[in-house]
Amino acid sequence: MSTLPYLPYIPLEVAENIIDQLGEDVRSLRSCALTCRGWNRPARYHLVASILVQSREDLYSIYDYFASNPRMASFVRSLSMSPVSGDKKPGCLLEVIPVDLLKLLPGLRRYCIVGLRFYYSDRIALHATTFIHIKTYLHVEELYLQALRFRTGAELARVLIALPRLQRLEYRSVNVDITTADTSRFRDKCNMLSEVTVCT
Known part of the structure; x- marks a missing residue:
């Protein structure tokens, strides 16, 4: 009669650190989630912490999944x-x-x-209701923008102002067509913004 080989026990705290x-x-992370019941929850937490659409x-x-699993939705930190x-x-x-x-x-x-680098010719056109939705539903502290093209600096400023909790902004390869527009009216509007990283 064969017996299963002895597998050493890994304390849950050690497994969570791994x-x-x-x-x-x-x-x-998927493999860890399938290893045992004790590893499932921390691995699933990491799997849903950052979502890519x-x-x-x-x-x-993704909407259907989180609508039927509201507890998992609370783990999402980045979209x-x-x-x-x-x-x-x-x-x-x-x-x-x-x-x-x-x-x-x-x-x-x-x-x-x-955005997509080769779509630079297509600038982003944000509707007025989009700014309302940003202000109403997007309560984030960090915003990351990459490979986007805005018509004016004012349009980019409106996105930032619509995020009252914004503390950190990072953007790479963001183009603004008209930079001469007066943006002084937007000065001192992002009171919580403390860190800006710009990469061209």
Whole structure:
């Protein structure tokens, strides 16, 4: 009669530290989630802490998942909108705030909008209701913008002002077509903003 080999017991605290070190290694986190019941919860926490939306289909499936798993929705800390290169209308993800999804994510702290480099010719066109939705539903402390093109500096400033809790801003390869527009009226509007990182 064969017996199972002895497997050493790993204390849960040690396992949690190992899982914490895996960071954003999704494949390893999935394996940890399937290892045992004790490892499942901390691994799942890391798996949903940072969400990437690359298509409208992603948006719908992520919404459906969190609508049926509200406890998991509370673990989400970062949401990134980043259309894939094959998307025919990347602006749909970049110009619209996913209000229904944001309502499900009370712990969201970071919001990322990442455009496609070869779509620089298409500038972002934010509707007035988008600014209202940003102010109403997007209560983040960090904003990350990359590979985007705004018509004026004032339009970019309106995005920042619509985020009253914004403390940290990072942007890379963000272009503004008209930089001569008067933006003095926006001065001292982002009172909590304390850190800005700019990469061209």
